[in-house]
Amino acid sequence: MQIVCLDLEGVLVPEIWIEFSQRTQIPELSKTTRDEPNYDKLMRERTEILNRHRLGLSDIQNVIGGMCPIPGAREFLNELRKRMQVVILSDTFYEFASPLMAQLDWPTLFCHHLEVNASGYIADYHLRIPDHKRASVAAFNTLNFNTIAVGDSYNDISMLSEAHTGIFFCPPANVIADFPQFRVKRSYNQLLNAIDEASAKN
Amino acid sequence: MQIVCLDLEGVLVPEIWIEFSQRTQIPELSKTTRDEPNYDKLMRERTEILNRHRLGLSDIQNVIGGMCPIPGAREFLNELRKRMQVVILSDTFYEFASPLMAQLDWPTLFCHHLEVNASGYIADYHLRIPDHKRASVAAFNTLNFNTIAVGDSYNDISMLSEAHTGIFFCPPANVIADFPQFRVKRSYNQLLNAIDEASAKN
Numbered sequence: 001m002q003i004v005c006l007d008l009e010g011v012l013v014p015e016i017w018i019e020f021s022q023r024t025q026i027p028e029l030s031k032t033t034r035d036e037p038n039y040d041k042l043m044r045e046r047t048e049i050l051n052r053h054r055l056g057l058s059d060i061q062n063v064i065g066g067m068c069p070i071p072g073a074r075e076f077l078n079e080l081r082k083r084m085q086v087v088i089l090s091d092t093f094y095e096f097a098s099p100l101m102a103q104l105d106w107p108t109l110f111c112h113h114l115e116v117n118a119s120g121y122i123a124d125y126h127l128r129i130p131d132h133k134r135a136s137v138a139a140f141n142t143l144n145f146n147t148i149a150v151g152d153s154y155n156d157i158s159m160l161s162e163a164h165t166g167i168f169f170c171p172p173a174n175v176i177a178d179f180p181q182f183r184v185k186r187s188y189n190q191l192l193n194a195i196d197e198a199s200a201k202n
Numbered sequence: 203m204q205i206v207c208l209d210l211e212g213v214l215v216p217e218i219w220i221e222f223s224q225r226t227q228i229p230e231l232s233k234t235t236r237d238e239p240n241y242d243k244l245m246r247e248r249t250e251i252l253n254r255h256r257l258g259l260s261d262i263q264n265v266i267g268g269m270c271p272i273p274g275a276r277e278f279l280n281e282l283r284k285r286m287q288v289v290i291l292s293d294t295f296y297e298f299a300s301p302l303m304a305q306l307d308w309p310t311l312f313c314h315h316l317e318v319n320a321s322g323y324i325a326d327y328h329l330r331i332p333d334h335k336r337a338s339v340a341a342f343n344t345l346n347f348n349t350i351a352v353g354d355s356y357n358d359i360s361m362l363s364e365a366h367t368g369i370f371f372c373p374p375a376n377v378i379a380d381f382p383q384f385r386v387k388r389s390y391n392q393l394l395n396a397i398d399e400a401s402a403k404n
């Protein structure tokens with residue numbers, strides 16, 4: 001009995017902050033943990049920038065609603081959901097992801113939560129638990145699933161290591177160089193085959 | 203951050219074995235754990251009856267594919283999935299449930315697995331883990347979700363007790379009498395309201 005844990009950004013949808021920064025033409029918002037490794041500082045900066053530009057949650061959701069999943073992602077996901085159980089494990093926030101989840105036919109998503117104040121602006125962010133991707137895969141292992149995790153970057157390494165099978169999807173070259181132990185797939189067809197293979201082994 | 207754990211049979215779809223027994227006109231197959239409390243004995247009997255009637259998995263799936271979710275279940279589930287995360291926790295088997303999951307737009311389902319032999323007949327059954335409904339809710343609690351569980355019968359009591367909120371949906375009178383601590387809802391509208399309420403408290 002299989003469960004596939006998929007990263008969201010870079011695997012099924014574009015990097016949300018980067019695309020958001022382009023669509024709103026606010027270059028400061030394209031900063032990621034690569035530029036500012038202190039996540040709390042990064043999130044407080046992002047919140048301050050959004051509020052300064054008078055972007056409330058509904059404005060943000062309108063922008064994100066204009067984004068699309070990566071071409072082929074919806075078809076890949078729908079095919080996969082017919083074959084086995086799928087949970088998306090992401091470090092984004094439910095409030096950001098929901099316009100994209102609607103376009104992906106509402107798969108199950110484990111991520112984090114934004115607090116919005118009475119005026120509709122982002123007041124704070126709440127991480128559900130630290131390293132929730134790894135913790136979720138560990139929980140599925142305990143429930144006696146064969147776990148298959150798919151990600152593209154450093155924040156996926158702990159879940160890829162925890163899973164019975166870890167697979168990279170279109171990762172940057174530096175990520176491959178640092179973690180050569182994970183197989184690399186570069187198209188949804190290749191990925192589906194690799195998942196089927198990992199599933200058949202069990 | 204909420205996760206709703208829904209029982210399947212009696213909550214979203216009819217009791218599969220009972221409806222299967224009616225559709226195939228094999229009354230022996232309507233026996234449940236109420237008639238035979240030894241689950242292993244019951245499953246071995248069911249397998250023997252199916253094989254005796256030369257019903258392989260594809261025949262069984264054809265019959266189940268003719269069944270329908272309870273009227274309103276699909277709409278209820280789709281509305282719920284827009285609002286929060288949903289996982290179905292059931293004591294059925296993936297092989298039985300999949301024709302019904304297709305009609306419910308492939309929600310995430312945790313259940314058990316049937317082994318099929320080379321001729322397409324059921325050879326054995328595999329329970330993923332004992333009391334998996336309770337264990338799954340406990341795992342979601344560990345992952346810091348607010349858990350809301352919905353069921354209709356005795357095999358749901360452990361998950362209803364483990365969850366932050368447990369709700370009965372259309373349970374038989376004896377179940378209500380034995381477990382008066384859980385609130386009872388009798389329509390999808392009432393259930394959606396009760397889930398929203400449990401979600402708002404957190």
